[in-house]
Structures are given as structure tokens and as C-alpha cells.
Amino acid sequence: MEKPLATVKKATIYDIARKVGTSAATVSRVLSKSGYPVKEELSRKIFETASKMNYSTNMVGRMLKKSESKDIGVIIPTISNPFYPQVVLGIELEARHMGFNILLCNSFRDASTEKKYIESLYQKQIRGLIISSIDENHLFLKEMQENGVRIVVLDQGEQELKCGKVGFNYIQSGLIAVEYLFRMGHRNIAFITSPLTKRSRRETLEGYKLAFLKKNLAIKEENILAAQTEEESYTGTYEFENGRRLTKKFLELRERPTAIFAVNDMTALGIIHELLNNGVRVPEDVSVIGFDNIEVSSMINPPLTTVNQPSFETGRLACKLLLDSMDGREAGDISITLEPTLVERKSVCRKG
Amino acid sequence: MEKPLATVKKATIYDIARKVGTSAATVSRVLSKSGYPVKEELSRKIFETASKMNYSTNMVGRMLKKSESKDIGVIIPTISNPFYPQVVLGIELEARHMGFNILLCNSFRDASTEKKYIESLYQKQIRGLIISSIDENHLFLKEMQENGVRIVVLDQGEQELKCGKVGFNYIQSGLIAVEYLFRMGHRNIAFITSPLTKRSRRETLEGYKLAFLKKNLAIKEENILAAQTEEESYTGTYEFENGRRLTKKFLELRERPTAIFAVNDMTALGIIHELLNNGVRVPEDVSVIGFDNIEVSSMINPPLTTVNQPSFETGRLACKLLLDSMDGREAGDISITLEPTLVERKSVCRKG
DNA sequence: TTGTATGCGTTATCAT
DNA sequence: ATGATAACGCATACAA
Numbered sequence: 001m002e003k004p005l006a007t008v009k010k011a012t013i014y015d016i017a018r019k020v021g022t023s024a025a026t027v028s029r030v031l032s033k034s035g036y037p038v039k040e041e042l043s044r045k046i047f048e049t050a051s052k053m054n055y056s057t058n059m060v061g062r063m064l065k066k067s068e069s070k071d072i073g074v075i076i077p078t079i080s081n082p083f084y085p086q087v088v089l090g091i092e093l094e095a096r097h098m099g100f101n102i103l104l105c106n107s108f109r110d111a112s113t114e115k116k117y118i119e120s121l122y123q124k125q126i127r128g129l130i131i132s133s134i135d136e137n138h139l140f141l142k143e144m145q146e147n148g149v150r151i152v153v154l155d156q157g158e159q160e161l162k163c164g165k166v167g168f169n170y171i172q173s174g175l176i177a178v179e180y181l182f183r184m185g186h187r188n189i190a191f192i193t194s195p196l197t198k199r200s201r202r203e204t205l206e207g208y209k210l211a212f213l214k215k216n217l218a219i220k221e222e223n224i225l226a227a228q229t230e231e232e233s234y235t236g237t238y239e240f241e242n243g244r245r246l247t248k249k250f251l252e253l254r255e256r257p258t259a260i261f262a263v264n265d266m267t268a269l270g271i272i273h274e275l276l277n278n279g280v281r282v283p284e285d286v287s288v289i290g291f292d293n294i295e296v297s298s299m300i301n302p303p304l305t306t307v308n309q310p311s312f313e314t315g316r317l318a319c320k321l322l323l324d325s326m327d328g329r330e331a332g333d334i335s336i337t338l339e340p341t342l343v344e345r346k347s348v349c350r351k352g
Numbered sequence: 353m354e355k356p357l358a359t360v361k362k363a364t365i366y367d368i369a370r371k372v373g374t375s376a377a378t379v380s381r382v383l384s385k386s387g388y389p390v391k392e393e394l395s396r397k398i399f400e401t402a403s404k405m406n407y408s409t410n411m412v413g414r415m416l417k418k419s420e421s422k423d424i425g426v427i428i429p430t431i432s433n434p435f436y437p438q439v440v441l442g443i444e445l446e447a448r449h450m451g452f453n454i455l456l457c458n459s460f461r462d463a464s465t466e467k468k469y470i471e472s473l474y475q476k477q478i479r480g481l482i483i484s485s486i487d488e489n490h491l492f493l494k495e496m497q498e499n500g501v502r503i504v505v506l507d508q509g510e511q512e513l514k515c516g517k518v519g520f521n522y523i524q525s526g527l528i529a530v531e532y533l534f535r536m537g538h539r540n541i542a543f544i545t546s547p548l549t550k551r552s553r554r555e556t557l558e559g560y561k562l563a564f565l566k567k568n569l570a571i572k573e574e575n576i577l578a579a580q581t582e583e584e585s586y587t588g589t590y591e592f593e594n595g596r597r598l599t600k601k602f603l604e605l606r607e608r609p610t611a612i613f614a615v616n617d618m619t620a621l622g623i624i625h626e627l628l629n630n631g632v633r634v635p636e637d638v639s640v641i642g643f644d645n646i647e648v649s650s651m652i653n654p655p656l657t658t659v660n661q662p663s664f665e666t667g668r669l670a671c672k673l674l675l676d677s678m679d680g681r682e683a684g685d686i687s688i689t690l691e692p693t694l695v696e697r698k699s700v701c702r703k704g
Numbered sequence: 705t706t707g708t709a710t711g712c713g714t715t716a717t718c719a720t
Numbered sequence: 721a722t723g724a725t726a727a728c729g730c731a732t733a734c735a736a
Contacts, residue, residue, distance in 0.1 A: 008498050012729055023707045028731055036732095037705060054495055059475040060415045061729030064712050069412075079437040080647075088431060092458065101472065104456045106444065120453060123411040143406055146360050240651050269651045276653050295432075296648045299592050299621045301628050364713055375723045380715060389721060413713030416728050 011053040019049050031057065063125060072128040072322060073121035075105045075114060076154075081266075082294045083311050084132075087154070090315025091130060098323050100127070111135040122149065128322045130154060130315075150332055152322045154314065157199040164321040165335040166314055170200050173307045173340040174207020175214075177261050177289050180305075180342055182215060185351035186259040186287060190223045192246045192271060193263035194239060201263055204291065208261060223257055225249055243270020251278060258351050259287040265297045268304055272347065287348040291340075302346035310338055363405040371401050383409065415477060424480040424674060425473035427457045427466060428506075433618075434646045435663050436484075439506070442667025443482060450675050452479070463487040474501065480674045482506065482667075502684055504674045506666065509551040516673040517687040518666055522552050525659045525692040526559020529613050529641050532657075532694055534567060537703035538611040538639060542575045544598045544623060545615035546591060553615055556643065560613060575609055577601055595622020603630060610703050611639040617649045620656055624699065635701040645695050654698035662690055 013027040020027070022042060029036040030046045038046075049055075063069050074091055076084045088104060095102050103121060107114035114135055121129060122144050129144065132154035138161050145151055145163065152164035159165065181189050191208050193201050205224070212219045225246040243262060247270065250260065262268035268290030272282050280286055282302055290297060290306035297304040317336055324330035365379040372379070374394060381388040382398045390398075401407075415421050426443055428436045440456060447454050455473055459466035466487055473481060474496050481496065484506035490513050497503055497515065504516035533541050543560050545553050557576065564571045577598040595614060599622065602612065614620035620642030624634050632638055634654055642649060642658035649656040669688055676682035 010499050013731095014729080024730080025708075025732080026706060028729095029706095032731070034731080039705065042706090056471070057475050058416075058477065058729050060412055060421075060477050061712095062731075063412045064410075064416050064714090064728090065730045065732085067712060079431060079440055082434060085431040085437060089458070101455075103453075106441070119408070123409050125410065125412050147362050237647060269648070273651060273653060295589065296621075296651075299625060299648075300652050301625060365715095366713080376713090377715080377723060377725090378721085380713095381722090384715075386715085391721065394721090410713050413728095414715075416712085416730090417714040417716080419728060 010058070011050075011055045012058070013055075016046060016049050016053060016055055019053065020045055022046070031055070032062070067125070069125045069127050070100050071103055071124065071126045072100050072130065072319070073103045073105065073117075073124075073126040075107050075117055075121075075129070075131040075133065077109045077132060077134070078106045079104070082296070083292055083309075086311035087132075087315035087318075090312040090317075091319040092315075094316050094319035094323070100323065107134070109134050115140070118144070128152070128326060130318050130322060132156075150322050150325050152318045152325075154318055155200065157203075162333045164318070164325060164332055166318045166321065167335070167337050168200070168309055168314075169337050169339050170203035171207040171210060173291055173309070174204040174209075174261070175211050176207075176340060176342055177291065177307050178208050178211035180344075181259045181261065181287065181289060181348065182211065184259075184287065184348055186257075187217065187351075188220070188223070188255060188257040188259075190225060190250055190253070190257040190260045191263070192225045192243060192250065192260055192267060193227070194242055194267065195227045195229070204263055222253065239264060239266035240270040240273070243267035244274040245270075247271045247274035251280070257286070259289070259348065262288065262290045265290040265292040265294045265304060265306055268297070268306070268347075269300060272300065272302075272304070283347050283349040287351075289348050293343050298345065305345045305348040306343050307340045308343045309340060314338060362410070363402075363407045364410070365407075368398060368401050368405060368407055371405065372397055374398070383407070384414075419477070421477045421479050422452050423455055423476065423478045424452050424482065424671075425455045425457065425469075425476075425478040427459050427469055427473075427481070427483040427485065429461045429484060429486070430458045431456070434648065435644055435661075438647075438663035439484075439667035439670075442664040442669075443671040444667075446668050446671035446675070452675065459486070461486050467492070470496070480504070480678060482670050482674060484508075502674050502677050504670045504677075506670055507552065509555075514685045516670070516677060516684060518670045518673065519687070519689050520552070520661055520666075521689050521691050522555035523559040523562065525643060525661070526556040526561075526613070527563050528559075528692060528694055529643065529659050530560050530563035532696075533611045533613065533639065533641060533700065534563065536611075536639065536700055538609075539569065539703075540572075540575070540607060540609040540611075542577060542602055542605070542609040542612045543615070544577045544595060544602065544612055544619060545579070546594055546619065547579045547581070556615055574605060591616060591618035592622040592625070595619035596626040597622075599623045599626035603632070609638070611641070611700065614640060614642045617642040617644040617646045617656060617658055620649070620658070620699075621652060624652065624654075624656070635699050639700040639703075641700050643692075650697065657697045657700040658695050659692045660695045661692060666690060 013024045017024045017027045027046055030038050030043050092102055105117040128150040130152045141161055153159055155167050196202050209219055227242050260271055262271055268288055272288055275282050275286055282288055290304050293306045293308040297306055325332035365376045369376045369379045379398055382390050382395050444454055457469040480502040482504045493513055507519050548554050561571055579594050612623055614623055620640055624640055627634050627638055634640055642656050645658045645660040649658055677684040
């Protein structure tokens with residue numbers, strides 16, 4: 001009961017060879033399905049004995065010998081933000097389809113953790129890396145690249161590394177969100193956001209402003225409510241709370257806007273929550289539009305009108321790009337930008 | 353532009369040894385921080401050259417030699433169900449703390465996918481496995497175990513494998529949920545659930561029934577609304593939709609219950625959604641209590657009263673159990689059952 | 705068609 | 721304190 005496992009030694013191809021009365025080379029050729037010609041009868045016997053001996057390939061041995069792995073690393077900020085699991089699923093689907101496995105890591109938007117994971121993955125001889133990074137780790141990534149590791153960056157904007165890139169058109173997202181509100185008759189529109197420390201947020205704001213510019217409408221600076229405190233924002237809870245907090249400010253605005261554009265869905269949830277708490281009806285009194293289109297957005301009341309950011313597709317494309325660049329079927333430095341689409345639900349209504 | 357990477361050969365300890373004018377053995381001793389005595393001066397020079405040559409340990413080589421890895425496999429149904437990322441985070445926290453990395457896999461509740469992943473992880477020489485399985489894979493898992501792989505199963509109930517176990521007290525969960533509704537004055541209480549194909553769901557129902565029994569109240573079978581169709585339930589969307597669907601049935605009940613106990617939070621969201629859609633107020637007309645306490649439950653209106661299932665803690669404990677059993681600091685077959693707690697929010701009110 | 709021998713990068717044993 | 725060498729498990733070039 002104390003030492004329940006006697007750690008039986010695992011069978012190797014040598015053990016099988018001995019048992020069958022052949023050489024390890026032949027066993028390897030059969031078991032690795034190399035296609036190398038081996039007598040039907042012998043082959044059968046090898047398979048049989050392998051199974052009888054509970055043989056299981058030692059991938060470490062194989063990897064060392066072939067010095068090529070079937071692993072690709074994936075580094076995301078956090079699995080807790082409901083956006084990323086979808087991305088990961090897209091990656092995994094594509095990867096598994098091509099016989100690759102993924103090694104998933106959460107960087108928690110922490111530069112040192114991120115670096116540690118990059119290094120660790122590199123040491124594990126990954127063949128490719130898909131990363132949604134915060135740190136501009138050119139140096140190290142570049143070195144990996146020179147050693148044959150393909151890299152695709154997610155959502156990275158100003159990245160000088162020459163590698164695959166999959167990103168979003170945030171400006172366009174801001175634009176179509178606000179233009180939709182315009183079409184619904186709104187003119188006085190607030191923008192509520194987490195700190196403008198990320199390019200994505202800044203660009204979304206740009207899109208917001210661009211919409212006003214295109215319509216020759218003045219932008220009221222007091223309508224732009226951005227958090228100042230740079231708190232950790234990986235749990236969704238922060239975004240939600242931030243939405244609530246800024247909504248309190250929103251409610252104090254002298255000329256209360258008739259609509260709010262939230263920097264992401266989680267923030268929008270917080271906004272709606274606080275609005276409702278204060279007896280402000282959504283969308284009758286104030287319309288709210290979000291950004292991301294996470295799953296729960298369709299589950300709340302009212303179902304959230306939002307801008308879709310195709311998370312699953314992002315993962316799929318990123319992985320496809322990576323794998324294609326491995327066979328040389330594609331250059332390794334292609335940029336893909338995904339375009340947003342509007343998802344009309346019930347949280348926005350015509351003004352008045 | 354076509355072939356951007358000339359795949360520079362990576363430096364090995366031999367390369368460094370040559371450069372420094374020493375042996376590979378010494379380089380290994382220094383770089384692996386073995387603690388083996390090496391002249392300060394030489395050691396310094398080795399570190400220096402290693403860094404200059406961009407040396408990076410080849411873990412595959414090391415693993416093969418030492419035949420022990422620092423990896424533990426984790427298999428969950430799906431990363432898309434918001435419950436699991438929290439579990440994984442708990443595991444990762446604990447693992448990283450001990451210098452272990454996790455290899456995450458989504459089985460999608462598919463027995464064959466699950467098996468493939470188990471096998472693949474085994475081949476990668478993982479040191480331990482944490483698995484929330486559907487299939488009773490005793491056979492294979494047992495074999496792994498005999499070869500030294502420690503195993504902890506999550507939420508598995510009737511599992512005859514002798515290994516670590518972390519589970520929940522579902523009966524108790526059902527019990528405290530219903531008893532809370534009793535305390536709030538409710539007597540006519542519905543139970544809405546996904547198909548009763550999982551032990552967890554059946555036991556939750558048991559708890560529901562037990563509560564009535566203890567109070568000598570009759571159970572009305574028509575108040576137990578269970579889905580029949582066994583659909584895939586890994587996206588959360590299914591649970592939500594199922595909640596909506598069964599709520600339609602609920603609304604047709606002759607003597608409409610004053611409260612609903614949902615088998616999980618996602619289902620509760622669907623229930624509330626549908627109730628509200630039909631002009632039924634929550635909690636004024638019908639109270640709703642959920643189970644899981646996923647993050648979004650606090651974000652909806654009304655914030656969901658629910659039974660907390662400590663997801664993060666589950667992961668942490670499972671991993672701790674696993675690691676402890678590796679050093680022999682613990683037996684490998686300990687069972688831990690986590691107890692539920694009530695989370696009072698706003699979706700339940702006093703009857704009448 | 706099969707077998708022998710070598711090496712992948714590392715660590716550990718044994719000399720020195 | 722350091723070095724030569726074998727071994728981990730596998731795949732492959734070469735020989736037979």
C-alpha cells in the first residue's frame with residue numbers, strides 16, 4: 001500500500017527483437033511504419049509480440065534520433081479569458097489534423113513568465129510556435145527562428161520580427177460599431193475601455209474617432225471613459241468590474257449619451273449590469289454594443305449586440321499558416337488580417 | 353524571401369567544450385547545475401561561451417539519458433467549458449511551482465480521442481497524468497501506472513483503478529441547494545438537467561430527492577425535467593439551449609413550481625433567459641438556483657445564486673496529490689472529496 | 705529482405 | 721577537479 005508501483009521496465013525494440021529472434025532494426029522498421037519492406041510473416045510476429053509485451057514507442061528516443069518533433073508551442077495570455085480557449089481549439093483542430101500536438105502555456109501577460117515558457121518550449125525542440133505575446137521578444141524569437149522554429153504571432157501589430165502574423169482590423173471594428181449606432185440614430189456615443197495600454201484598444205478607439213470624423217461630427221472627449229489603473233486584466237472579472245466602475249462615471253455625465261460602445265464583451269457585461277442596477281433600461285434608455293462575440297454574450301439579457309472577432313478561425317488560420325510554412329508550401333512571413341462583422345442582437349435599439 | 357531560414361545547427365555541449373578547451377562532461381556538469389565541483393574560473397568561462405554560442409539545453413537528449421521527465425499530462429473534456437480552464441489553472445500553478453510543465457489535451461468526451469491522447473502522452477514519457485475521463489480505461493491506465501506514471505482522476509466516482517482521486521460531493525450539493533430553497537419557503541421545486549447519463553448529474557438529482565425525503569415531502573416526478581437526447585455538451589451552448597428548451601416545458605406545468613434547481617450554471621442561464629423572455633420575473637415569480645459557480649454567473653441579471661464547486665482548488669489539489677505521490681511523500685491512492693458551499697446572490701427570493 | 709553499426713545530445717561511471 | 725566513454729531508445733546508412 002505504501003509503494004504501490006514496482007516500476008516495471010518498459011520494453012524497447014531490442015527486447016522485442018530478442019523475443020522474436022530478429023534485429024532491432026527490423027523491429028524499428030515495422031513498428032515505426034516506415035514502409036520499408038519486411039516479410040509479411042515477420043512483420044506480423046513483431047506486431048504481435050510488441051502488443052503482447054505492451055510495447056509503446058519512446059518518443060524521446062525517436063525525437064532525439066530524428067531530431068524533429070511533431071510539437072508546436074502555443075503561448076496565450078490566459079486560458080481564463082473566454083476568448084482564448086476558442087483560439088486554442090482552432091489551433092488544435094488544425095494541428096491534430098496534420099499529426100501535430102500542441103504544448104499550451106499561459107503567460108499571464110507577464111514578460112518573465114512568457115520568456116521562461118518560450119525558452120522551455122525551445123528546449124523541448126518544438127517545431128513551431130504560435131504566440132500572442134506582450135513582450136517584444138525579438139531577440140530570442142529570432143534566434144529560435146534561425147534554428148528552424150517557425151513562428152506565427154497573434155494580434156501583434158508593430159512587430160518587427162519577420163514571421164507569420166494573424167491579426168484583427170481593430171480600426172474597422174471600431175468603425176462599424178459606431179457607424180451601426182449612427183444608423184440607429186445615435187449621435188452622442190460613449191466609449192468605455194480598459195486602460196489604453198494595448199494597441200488593440202488604441203486602434204479600436206481610433207476606429208471610434210474615425211467614424212465621427214467621416215460624418216463630420218465632433219468627438220466629445222468626456223465621452224471617452226478609459227480606466228487609468230493598469231491592473232491585471234486576464235480574468236474577465238477585471239474587465240467586468242471595470243465596466244461597472246466606468247458606468248458609474250458614465251451616469252454622471254452632464255449630457256448622458258444614448259449609446260455605449262464597449263471595448264470588449266466582458267466590459268459590456270459590466271456596463272449592462274450596472275445600468276440595470278441603476279434602473280436604466282437596456283436598450284430602451286441606453287444602447288450598448290460590445291466587441292469580441294464571446295459565447296456568453298448571446299446568453300445574457302438582453303442578448304448583446306456586438307462585433308464578431310472570429311476567435312476559432314484565428315486559431316485555425318494561425319496554425320495552418322505555421323504548418324504550411326514548414327513544408328515550405330508558404331513563405332513564413334505572411335500577414336493575415338481578419339475582418340470584423342456586426343452581430344445584431346437586442347442590446348441596441350433605434351434612438352428616441 | 354523564399355527560404356528565409358538557413359537552419360543554423362544548434363550548439364551542443366561538445367561544441368562548447370571544444371571552444372573552451374575542456375570536455376563535454378565538464379560542460380554538462382556546469383550547465384546542468386549538477387553541483388559537481390568545477391573550478392570557478394572554468395565554470396565561468398563555460399557559462400560565458402555557452403551564452404555567446406546561444407546554447408540551449410536539448411531536453412530531449414537529457415530526458416533520454418535520465419529517463420525521467422518533468423511533464424505531466426492533463427486531459428479534460430474541453431477547454432471551452434468555462435469550468436475547466438479554472439481547474440487547469442490550478443494545476444498549472446501547482447505544477448510550475450514544482451518545476452513541472454503540463455501537457456494539456458481536450459478529449460471532447462470522445463472515448464477514442466481520449467485514448468489517443470493517453471497513448472500519446474505516455475509515449476512522451478510523462479511522469480504523471482491528471483484526467484477527467486469518460487471512458488473507463490482501466491486497462492491502459494493501469495499499464496501506465498505499472499510503468500511508473502502516477503495518475504489522479506478528476507470527478508470519477510465508480511473507478512476501480514487504484515489511484516489518486518479528487519471529486520465532488522454531488523449529493524450534498526443537491527441537498528444544500530434544495531434545502532436552501534426550502535428555507536426560502538419554496539416547496540414546489542423543479543429540477544432541470546441535461547441527460548442523466550453522467551454520475552454527477554444523477555447524484556445531484558439524488559441530493560434533490562434526499563432533501564424532500566428528509567422533510568417528508570412528496571417528490572413530483574413531473575417536476576424533474578431531464579433532456580432525453582444525448583447531444584454533445586462540450587460547448588456550453590448546448591447546456592444553455594437545453595435550459596431554454598426545458599423551461600418551455602416548465603412553463604406548461606399545471607402547478608407551476610415557484611423555484612428551479614438547475615443542474616449547472618450554464619443551464620441556469622438558459623432557464624433565466626427563457627423565463628425573462630416569457631415575462632416571468634426572476635426571482636419574483638420564479639426563483640432559480642444553479643450549480644458550479646462559473647465566473648459569468650455573477651455577471652448576469654439577476655446575479656445567480658448557486659452552489660460553488662471549487663474549480664481552481666480542485667486543480668491545485670489534484671496536482672499536489674500527484675506530485676506528492678511522486679516523491680513517495682503520499683500514497684498514490686488517496687481520495688479527496690470537495691464539499692460544496694452555497695453562494696447567495698439575487699436569483700432566489702423568499703416565496704410569496 | 706535482414707542485420708550491423710553508428711549517432712542523435714545528454715548524463716553518469718569510472719579513471720586519472 | 722577533470723576527462724574518456726558508455727548508455728539512454730530509436731532510426732538509418734551501409735553491408736550482406
